[in-house]
Amino acid sequence: GDSVTQKQGQVTLSEDDFLFINCTYSTTTYPTLFWYVQYPGQGPQLLLKVTTANNKGISRGFEATYDKGTTSFHLQKASVQESDSAVYFCALSRNMGYKLTFGTGTSLLVDP
Amino acid sequence: NAGVIQTPRHKVTGKGQEATLWCEPISGHSAVFWYRQTIVQGLEFLTYFRNQAPIDDSGMPKERFSAQMPNQSHSTLKIQSTQPQDSAVYLCASSSDWGYSAETLYFGSGTRLTVL
Numbered sequence: 001g002d003s004v005t006q007k008q009g010q011v012t013l014s015e016d017d018f019l020f021i022n023c024t025y026s027t028t029t030y031p032t033l034f035w036y037v038q039y040p041g042q043g044p045q046l047l048l049k050v051t052t053a054n055n056k057g058i059s060r061g062f063e064a065t066y067d068k069g070t071t072s073f074h075l076q077k078a079s080v081q082e083s084d085s086a087v088y089f090c091a092l093s094r095n096m097g098y099k100l101t102f103g104t105g106t107s108l109l110v111d112p
Numbered sequence: 113n114a115g116v117i118q119t120p121r122h123k124v125t126g127k128g129q130e131a132t133l134w135c136e137p138i139s140g141h142s143a144v145f146w147y148r149q150t151i152v153q154g155l156e157f158l159t160y161f162r163n164q165a166p167i168d169d170s171g172m173p174k175e176r177f178s179a180q181m182p183n184q185s186h187s188t189l190k191i192q193s194t195q196p197q198d199s200a201v202y203l204c205a206s207s208s209d210w211g212y213s214a215e216t217l218y219f220g221s222g223t224r225l226t227v228l
Contacts, residue, residue: 032215043116043203043219044155089155093215099145099168100217102155 002027004090006103014111019077021106023090026071031092033066033073034100038087044102047088048075082112116220118204124226125194133189133223137206143167144187145205145217146179155203161187194227201225 003026013019025031030052036044048057048064050073057064062077073090087107091100117136125131137144146158148171159169161181172179176194181187191198201224205217 034216041221043205043221044217045219046216049216098215099157099160101157104154 002031002092002094002101004092004101004103006090006106008106009104010107010109012109012111013080015081016079017110019075019080019084019108021075021088021090021108023073023075023103024071025073025090025092027092027094027101029094030068031094033064034091034093035062035064035075036089036091036102038089038105044089080108080110082110084108085110116204116206116218118202118220118223120223121221122224122226124228126228127195128193131191131194131198131225131227133191133202133204133225135187135189135204135220136185137187137204138208138218139185141206141208141218143207143209144181145207146187146189147203147205147219149201149203149222150199158189158202191225194225196227199225199227 005024032051034049035047037047038044048059050057050064050066055066064075066073087105089102089105091102093100119134143162145160148156157171159172159179164181176192179189201222203222205219207217
């Protein structure tokens with residue numbers, strides 16, 4: 001079945017530091033890949049979506065890049081702020097209308 | 113647009129009691145998904161409906177858990193004879209079939225179920 005692996009369980013940074021979170025996946029086809037962000041007391045919300053057509057997505061200062069060769073998908077931001085503290089999940093969808101398979105999440109704490 | 117609405121936000125049940133969780137998807141969305149979130153297991157897929165029809169319930173525990181979608185405006189997840197290991201945040205999400213938003217899941221804030 002489909003699987004998504006996030007090895008970084010927790011990341012602690014200072015404001016203006018560079019953020020890099022990596023994710024690897026396994027599936028039988030070329031999936032659409034997502035980064036979701038979850039704040040305390042809320043459900044996950046979409047941060048970025050990247051398809052095989054474009055390989056890269058940018059939103060709110062975050063950039064996600066999709067590498068089909070290494071089946072990896074990473075999230076980066078040049079300069080994090082305290083307000084970016086949250087849990088970040090990568091996820092894949094095998095095809096339109098299919099369920100999302102999520103990674104275990106990376107908890108980001110940004111010290112002011 | 114109020115987003116996906118889940119009620120109640122918190123529910124406490126005694127062991128062996130029944131719990132029913134409610135979800136109102138975003139108007140016009142054709143698919144509804146249920147996930148369970150715990151610290152240990154993370155986000156686990158339970159089941160989903162498309163145009164009210166059950167499509168995939170591969171994540172549902174075979175006993176005690178059931179889900180229905182009687183009309184396009186709400187879905188329910190029912191847990192019979194609740195057990196302490198059922199304690200989790202249950203998340204409902206909906207998605208559209210059309211345009212850029214297709215495949216994107218929009219989540220509610222969840223129902224935190226605590227089984228004593």
